[in-house]
Amino acid sequence: MANPTAIRHFTEIDSTNSECLRLADAGCETPLWVLADYQTNGRGRLNRSWLGQKGNLYASGLYSFTASPAKLAELGFAAALAVIDAIAPFVANQQLLLKWPNDVLLNGAKLCGILLESHGGKQQGQNTLVIGIGINLSHAPKVSGRKTSCLADFYKPEQAIKPSDVLPSLIESFEKWVSIWQDQGFAPIRQAWIANCHGLGDTIRTSQGQTGIFEDMQANGALLLRKADGKAIEVSAGEIYFGGQEEHN
Numbered sequence: 337m338a339n340p341t342a343i344r345h346f347t348e349i350d351s352t353n354s355e356c357l358r359l360a361d362a363g364c365e366t367p368l369w370v371l372a373d374y375q376t377n378g379r380g381r382l383n384r385s386w387l388g389q390k391g392n393l394y395a396s397g398l399y400s401f402t403a404s405p406a407k408l409a410e411l412g413f414a415a416a417l418a419v420i421d422a423i424a425p426f427v428a429n430q431q432l433l434l435k436w437p438n439d440v441l442l443n444g445a446k447l448c449g450i451l452l453e454s455h456g457g458k459q460q461g462q463n464t465l466v467i468g469i470g471i472n473l474s475h476a477p478k479v480s481g482r483k484t485s486c487l488a489d490f491y492k493p494e495q496a497i498k499p500s501d502v503l504p505s506l507i508e509s510f511e512k513w514v515s516i517w518q519d520q521g522f523a524p525i526r527q528a529w530i531a532n533c534h535g536l537g538d539t540i541r542t543s544q545g546q547t548g549i550f551e552d553m554q555a556n557g558a559l560l561l562r563k564a565d566g567k568a569i570e571v572s573a574g575e576i577y578f579g580g581q582e583e584h585n
Contacts, residue, residue, distance in 0.1 A: 341367045341369060341507050341511065342367075342368040342369070343368070343369045343370075343371055343503065343507075344368065344369070344370050344371070345371045345372075345373075346370065346371070346372045347372075347374070348372065348373065348374045348375075349370070349372040349374075349375060349376070350376050350377040351375055351376075351377050351378050351379060351396075351468075352370040352371070352372050352378075352394050352396035352468060353379065353396045353451060353453055353466050353468040354377070355370045355396070356368075356370055356396045356397070356398040356466040356468075357453065357455070359398055360398055360455070360464040360466070366398050366399050366400045366464065367397060367398060367399045367400075367511075368397070368398050369396065369503070370395065370397075370398070371393075371395045371499060371503060373390050373394075373499075374389075374390050375394050378394060378470065389474070390474075391473055391474030391475060391488075391496070391499075392470065392473050392474055392475055392486070392499070393469065393470065393471040393473055393499040393502055393503065394470055394499075395468075395469050395470075395499070395503055395506070396466050396467060396468040396469070397467040397469075397507070397510065398464060398465075398466055399514070400462055400463070400464050400465075401462070401463055401464075401465060402461050402462055402463075403463060404463065405454045405455075405463055408452070408454050408463060409557060410517065410522045410525065410556075410557055411452070411465060411467065411513075411514065411517065412437060412438045412450055412452045412467070412557075413434075413437075413438070413525050413526070413529045414510060414513035414516075414517060414525050415450050415452075415467050415510055416434050416438050416439075416440055416448075416450060416529065417434075417509070417513055417525065417528055417529060417532070418506055418509035418510035418513055419440045419448050419469065419506065420432050420434070420440060420532060421505070421506075421509035422502050422505040422506040422509055423442075423447070423448075423471070423487070423502070426487055426490075426497055426502075427442060427490060430442060430443055430490065431443050431444070432447075432532070433534035434529055434532045434534060435534045435535065435576075436533070436535075436550070436553065436559050437557070438450040438451075438452075440471075441534055442485040442487075443485060444483065445476070445483035445484050445485035446479070446482060446483065446484045446485065447471060447472050447484075447485050447486070448469065448470060448471045448472065449469075449470050450467065450468065450469050450470075451467075451468040452466065452467055453465075453468070454466065467510070469506070471487075471502065472484060472485060472486035472487070473486060473487050473488065473496075473497050473498070473502065474486060474487075474488045474496060474497075475488070476489070513525060522555065522556075522557070526553060526555065526557070529553065530552075530553055535550050535576075535578055536551075536552075537549065537551070538550055538578060539578075539579070540561070540576045540577060540578055541576070541577050542571050542574055542575070542576055542577070543574035543575040543576075543577075544571070544574055546561060546563070546569065546571070547563070547564070548561040548562050548563040548564060549561070549562040550576070551568065554570060556570075556572070558570040558571060558572040559572075559576065
């Protein structure tokens with residue numbers, strides 16, 4: 337990844353993730369990123385729509401790896417760390433934390449969501465990975481039962497932060513974490529993620545109806561939940577909710 341990663345910019349598109357998947361099917365060279373000013377059919381995790389207005393960052397990266405889809409899921413945590421790296425200079429003295437599995441919170445409110453999608457590559461043993469990232473720069477979409485935030489809350493209109501101000505450093509940081517992952521495995525990413533984690537040690541409930549203490553994140557990225565009876569279980573998918581959050585958020 338020594339050469340600058342290509343960026344394809346669209347004024348409007350259905351979904352940056354969808355475009356990356358189309359490019360992968362067409363055999364396009366990787367890595368590359370797709371940036372859009374506006375998405376007409378953006379989507380988030382669990383088949384949710386990803387709403388937002390012009391001025392926010394909507395971008396997806398396309399990469400190829402000789403690793404299984406399960407292993408590639410670890411890079412969702414790397415992407416979240418890259419968002420913190422890229423956003424931190426703009427919000428000095430504000431709190432940026434990570435919510436399992438892949439939200440970025442600014443002062444406790446959702447600033448960013450990440451959606452990973454993968455499928456088989458053109459070569460045997462190769463898989464393509466799409467990393468979709470949406471960051472609220474200028475607008476915080478309203479989400480029922482959930483607090484949201486945007487960087488514009490901290491700046492005057494003439495100081496507006498543009499997607500082009502953020503994306504280059506976001507790509508640079510993500511590829512730094514990818515290199516660490518390739519050289520050292522998931523452990524350094526896990527350690528850095530836990531150091532920036534929201535709610536570790538708190539009581540949570542999961543979208544599967546389980547309740548307990550958020551005790552740790554496992555070596556495979558799963559959340560370790562300690563139930564009231566002392567039994568520890570792994571949660572590898574779904575959502576977690578803290579006090580006051582509703583399950584439809």
